[in-house]
Amino acid sequence: MQTNDLNKIVTLFLVGTLGTAILTLSAWDSLVAFHDAPNSSSIAPAQISPGIAVVVVFFLIPMSALLGAIIDSLANITVSRFVRKSRSSSNLAHAFCRGYSYKLVCQWKRKYVDAVEESEIYRPLIDTNDQDLDAVIATAAGHLFHSGKTEAINWTTRHHATFVLACDLAFLILATFLTMIYRITFYGAINIAGVSLGPSSLPWIALVGTVSVYSLCSLAVERYLYSFYFALRASCFDMYSTKPPSWNNNPDSREMKRPSQR
Numbered sequence: 721m722q723t724n725d726l727n728k729i730v731t732l733f734l735v736g737t738l739g740t741a742i743l744t745l746s747a748w749d750s751l752v753a754f755h756d757a758p759n760s761s762s763i764a765p766a767q768i769s770p771g772i773a774v775v776v777v778f779f780l781i782p783m784s785a786l787l788g789a790i791i792d793s794l795a796n797i798t799v800s801r802f803v804r805k806s807r808s809s810s811n812l813a814h815a816f817c818r819g820y821s822y823k824l825v826c827q828w829k830r831k832y833v834d835a836v837e838e839s840e841i842y843r844p845l846i847d848t849n850d851q852d853l854d855a856v857i858a859t860a861a862g863h864l865f866h867s868g869k870t871e872a873i874n875w876t877t878r879h880h881a882t883f884v885l886a887c888d889l890a891f892l893i894l895a896t897f898l899t900m901i902y903r904i905t906f907y908g909a910i911n912i913a914g915v916s917l918g919p920s921s922l923p924w925i926a927l928v929g930t931v932s933v934y935s936l937c938s939l940a941v942e943r944y945l946y947s948f949y950f951a952l953r954a955s956c957f958d959m960y961s962t963k964p965p966s967w968n969n970n971p972d973s974r975e976m977k978r979p980s981q982r
Contacts, residue, residue, distance in 0.1 A: 727881035733781075735888045736788025740780065742896055743787075745912050792884070795891035799937065803887060806941045807948065808853055816938040821945035828952035829856050835959045842959065857948045863955040872954040879947040886940035890933050897929030 806813045806822065813822035833856060836842045845859050864872060901922060903910045909918040917925070 727877065728884075731881065731885045731888060732785055732788035732792060734788070734885070735791050735892060736784035736786070738889075739787045739791055739892055740784050742892070746910075788888075791892055792888050795888045799891045799894070799940070800884070800887040803883070803937060803940045803944055806945060807857065813941060813945065816934070816941045818938065818941045818945060821942050821949065824949045825853075825857075825945050825952065828949055828956065829853060831956050832856060832860055832952045835956050839959055857951065860952045860955040861948070863958065864951045867954070867958045869954060869958065872950065876947050876950045876954070879943045879950065883940045883943040883947065886936045886943065890936035890940065893929065893932050893936065897925060897932075900925055901929075 806816070806818065807825065810819070810822055813819055833846070836846055836859075842859075842863070846855055861876075864876060900910060900917070904917060904919060904922055904925075909916055911917075
């Protein structure tokens with residue numbers, strides 16, 4: 721499943737800007753010390769012309785996008801890979817309190833396979849005897865985009881975009897708090913924008929970091945599973961509206977019968 725260009729750009733700039741802000745706060749004391757040094761050649765804020773300010777802003781924009789792309793790439797091979805396992809792991813989905821979302825995906829996977837078995841057009845696309853979840857979901861996602869149903873596609877891609885954003889933020893927060901814990905453990909204390917944090921702050925840092933990362937991962941699991949749930953459901957209804965399959969003998973699909981059959 722892919723996000724559209726606008727969602728991807730917003731995610732990169734949002735995550736990149738937040739990462740730039742975190743780096744700036746971490747190096748705040750160093751920047752102040754450099755500015756106040758007697759032999760420093762730094763320019764005072766009052767001496768900065770509007771032209772220089774515009775150049776700095778235009779320099780920060782691509783740098784934020786670059787940092788956002790780096791964070792997104794690292795999150796994709798770490799947090800995102802871990803979250804994507806929830807589509808085939810009931811235990812992982814329940815660990816993040818998303819068991820109901822996993823149940824919906826499994827239910828509509830069975831309905832989609834039943835619909836494909838009754839369709840002469842779509843039957844060759846998947847092995848109904850194997851019913852591998854990844855293959856079924858990939859086929860359903862392709863079916864959804866092929867159907868051209870704009871509302872269903874937008875609904876699905878928005879959920880998947882939120883999954884990407886939540887994974888990127890989870891990685892950024894995890895990296896930030898691990899760095900803070902490392903620096904406090906081995907260097908005694910850290911200063912963030914003039915605020916000193918010592919060893920006594922470690923339990924609170926660990927607690928806030930754990931809660932934040934867990935909450936974002938839980939959101940990512942939910943939106944990831946729901947994006948495929950919508951793809952499976954929309955594909956089922958597309959096949960049903962085109963050529964109603966015989967779901968009468970399947971107890972899991974009774975709700976899909978025509979109104980006249982109820």
